Amino acid sequence: DTEVTQTPKHLVMGMTNKKSLKCEQHMGHRAMYWYKQKAKKPPELMFVYSYEKLSINESVPSRFSPECPNSSLLNLHLHALQPEDSALYLCASSQGPTGGIDEQYFGPGTRLTVT
Amino acid sequence: AQTVTQSQPEMSVQEAETVTLSCTYDTSESDYYLFWYKQPPSRQMILVIRQEAYKQQNATENRFSVNFQKAAKSFSLKISDSQLGDAAMYFCAFPPPRGYNKLIFGAGTRLAVHP
Numbered sequence: 389d390t391e392v393t394q395t396p397k398h399l400v401m402g403m404t405n406k407k408s409l410k411c412e413q414h415m416g417h418r419a420m421y422w423y424k425q426k427a428k429k430p431p432e433l434m435f436v437y438s439y440e441k442l443s444i445n446e447s448v449p450s451r452f453s454p455e456c457p458n459s460s461l462l463n464l465h466l467h468a469l470q471p472e473d474s475a476l477y478l479c480a481s482s483q484g485p486t487g488g489i490d491e492q493y494f495g496p497g498t499r500l501t502v503t
Numbered sequence: 504a505q506t507v508t509q510s511q512p513e514m515s516v517q518e519a520e521t522v523t524l525s526c527t528y529d530t531s532e533s534d535y536y537l538f539w540y541k542q543p544p545s546r547q548m549i550l551v552i553r554q555e556a557y558k559q560q561n562a563t564e565n566r567f568s569v570n571f572q573k574a575a576k577s578f579s580l581k582i583s584d585s586q587l588g589d590a591a592m593y594f595c596a597f598p599p600p601r602g603y604n605k606l607i608f609g610a611g612t613r614l615a616v617h618p
Contacts, residue, residue: 392547419604430594430608431548444605478548488598488606489536494548 391415392495394479400501403469409498411462411479419443419485420462421492422454423478431478437462438485469502476500507595509609516585517617523570524580524612526595532556535597537571537578538606543591551593554578582614590616 392413401407411420419438423431436444437456445454451473453465462479476497482490507528516522528537535556542548554562554571561569566586570579578597582589595609 421605428611428613430611433605436604438604480548485604488604491550491553492540492606496547 392479392481392493394477394495394498396498397496398499398501400503401466401469402503403471405469406465406467408466409464409477409479409500411464411495412460413481413493414460415481415483415493416459417481417483417493418459419482419490420456421478421480421482422462422464423480424473425476425478425497427476435464443485466500469500471502474500474502507597507607507609509593509595509612511612512610513613513615515615515617516582516589518585518587520585521581521583522585522614524582524593524595524614526578526580526609528576528578528595528597530576530597530600532600537569538596539567539569539578539580540594540596540608541589541591542594542611543588548594552580585616587616587618590614 395410422434425431433446434448435454440456451468455463476499478497479495480492482492537554539551540548541551552562552564552567566583568581592611592613594611596606
């Protein structure tokens with residue numbers, strides 16, 4: 389199974405809402421990533437978890453809160469978002485903590501719209 | 504600073520023809536990895552090909568091959584016998600120095616394949 393799944397596929401939320409994005413992989417990968425991708429732009433790294441610990445936070449605003457409950461699951465909690473946060477949120481995983489060497493496996497993304 | 508540049512925002516090719524996508528990068532490292540990722544419309548991003556900088560031989564994966572010129576810091580992707588399914592955004596990517604746990608992506612090249 390070389391699949392990374394993400395739920396939901398689409399999410400519309402108001403600026404006062406709290407919602408969560410979920411990502412799951414069952415490949416035994418030990419690194420997981422959250423990216424934000426605007427239309428016609430490359431993915432921008434947000435967070436990296438390595439062995440279930442946060443190893444990189446790319447100065448992401450605190451309204452985005454990541455969580456890694458176990459080695460297979462990655463969540464992104466959203467609160468008080470702004471319209472400019474509307475984007476495709478991609479999750480990825482890699483076998484080890486070297487995502488700059490190992491292949492990264494991407495999920496299909498959650499398309500988020502903030503109204 | 505690490506940079507990666509894709510100077511062709513859009514390219515097009517006829518089915519069965521060959522197309523080359525360009526990527527240049529800047530690094531002070533002597534050993535690193537380079538990647539091409541493909542993101543089809545509304546589908547998951549996948550790894551196309553990976554090149555290790557210390558290897559002289561250009562990487563190939565079926566119809567995909569690279570022209571890696573280390574001295575020129577150039578890493579182009581050649582797609583032979585183009586197929587309709589090759590239509591996608593193609594991103595060149597590589598890790599920052601000693602930052603083997605993440606990737607820097609280029610701006611991307613949108614490839615259209617015409618029947």
